[in-house]
Amino acid sequence: MSTVVAIVVFVIAYLLIATERIPKMTAALAGAGVVLGVGVVGADEAFYSHDTGVDWNVIFLLLGMMIIVGILRRTGVFEYIAIWAAKRAKGSPLRVLILLVLITAIASAFLDNVTTVLLIAPVTLLVCDRLGISPAPFLIAEVFASNIGGTATLIGDPPNIIIGSRAGLTFNDFLVHLAPIVVIEVVVFCFVLRWLFRGSFAADPERIAEVMALNERETIRDxxxxxxxxxxxxxxxxxxxxxxxxxxxxxxxxxxxxxxxVLVSQARPRDYLVSVEWETLLFFAGLFIMIGALVHTGVIADLARLAADATGGNALVAVLLILGVSAVVSGIIDNIPYVATMAPLVADLVARIPDPGHAQALWWSLALGADFGGNLTAVGASANVVMLGIARREGYPISFWEFTRKGAVVTAITVLLAAPYLWLRYFVLG
Structure with missing residues (x-):
């Protein structure tokens, strides 16, 4: 009975989030309240369990970086970078977007994608305001780039940290095995930007001239x-x-x-707490509890086991199946709990494959599928939720389906490029 309740609650909440009939924070917290209230999970599982509870590491990482961004905003550095980027791109919105996408992808590899979107969003909002264009396409493209770029390293995307810990993989392992395909993916993504966001690059020549006449150094206030x-x-x-x-x-x-x-800047709470996305943090808490209920009742493990059993012992089939299933499932639920659940099953498969190169390819297929699959929907990755929360607060709401229509295309392109890469590198070239 608990399994049925967990599934029904998640599906209803997900539909409410997708259709935006009520605020997504309300839907997530209501769903969490139901699974807690009827006893599907208890307080221990929801708040203290590493496997089924709220991922406090994600919550407090977001909180800490939001406070840092709030204080950094007072310096004027975001205005500086915005004007600098616009001038380097000669005021062309498409060139500005490509520049910001490249900055986002590279930064996401060496920070993490959530931190990167927190830093790049204010810059994007400012440069779009200067050029008189909607920032929504820019914000969507940047979050796609953050999920793609973050795939390249151990710390770039939270699922990679889980995989690295479980498989004993180092920062350099991720860089050597995943960075090459990520570079290809970013280049291809830059080429499809004009088509994916067609109609979004018309700017007023007078606004462009005004931006080109600005001196970015004058924006630094402190x-x-x-x-x-x-x-x-x-x-x-x-x-x-x-x-x-x-x-x-x-x-x-x-x-x-x-x-x-906070200590060295002597900032007042009202100066930096205004940048904290409280609704986003509460949405994450509710979502983690609902997904934790699915983990606790064995739903996600059963789905992952079915996928693993379908490989029939064939390493290449296993790699491609894990890649595809991970992309789809990670897009529907958050990719962090999915990878946490799937990692033990992949470890079991790895132990059954005699060829070390083929066996390790299973880990890379899980990373690529989960990370790229995070672009599928608005709740597929933490960075997505954060960016959409910022857009809504700034008066540029991005709907679930607006994001997902673009995300499905980007996910399909990135996964279709990843499949031949895995085949060629680990099964043809060895």
């Missing part, structure tokens, strides 16, 4: 605070990259950075 922010951000980024050495979770690093920056 140089001393900018220096302090730069030092703290540098330390935070170093903590992200070296988290396996320092044994500090990214969430702890972000909170420490936020605390230090």
């Amino acid at each position: 140089t001393r605070l900018l220096v302090k922010c730069g030092i703290v951000l540098g330390a935070v980024f170093a903590g992200f990259v070296g988290h396996s050495v320092f044994h500090l979770e990214p969430s702890v690093v972000a909170l420490l950075g936020a605390g230090v920056l």
Whole structure:
């Protein structure tokens, strides 16, 4: 009975989120309330369990970085970068988008994709305001780029951290095996931007001329605070990259950075808390509890086991099936709990395959499928939810289906490119 309740609640909440009949935060919290209220999961499973509870690492990573961004915003650096980007692109909206997409993809590989979208969104909103165009297509494209670029490294996308921990894979392993296909994916994505967002690149020549006449250096309002922010951000980024050495979770690093920056900047709470997306954080909490109910009742494990059993012991079939299933399922639910559930099953499959190269390809197919599948829908990845929350708060709401129509195309393209890469690299070239 608990299994049925968990499935029904998730499906209803998902439909409400997709149709936007009620605010998605309300739908997620209501669904979480039902599974808690009827006893599908208890307080221990919802709030304290690593496997079925709220992922507090994600929640506090977001909170810490939102506070840092709130203080950084006071320096004027986002206006500086926005004007700099627009001038380097000669005011062309398409060239601006390509430039911001490349910056987002590269930054997401060495930070994490959630942090990157928190930093790039203010820049995007400012440059689009200067050019007099809607930022919605830019924000959508950037979150796609963040999920693609974040695939390249161990720390770029949260599912990679789970895979790395389970499979004993290092930062360099991810860089060597996944960075080549990610570079190809980013280049192809840049080429399809004009078609994917056609009709979104018309700008007023007068607005372009005004931007070209601006001096970006005049936008810096507080140089001393900018220096302090730069030092703290540098330390935070170093903590992200070296988290396996320092044994500090990214969430702890972000909170420490936020605390230090609040202290040295002497900022008042109202100055930085205004940048915290409370609705997004609460939506994540509700979503984690509902998905945790599916994990707790064995629904996700059963689905993953069915996919694993369907391979019939063939390594290539297993790789391609894991890639496809991961892309679809990760797009429907968040890719973090999916990978957490799938990782033990992949480990079991890896142990049954005698060829080490073929066996390791299973891990890379899981990473590529889950990370690229995060672009499928508005709730497929944490970065998606964060970016859409920012867009809504700034007065540019992006609907679930507007995002998903574009996301389905991007997911299809990236997965179709990943499949031959896995085949050629691990089964043809060895």
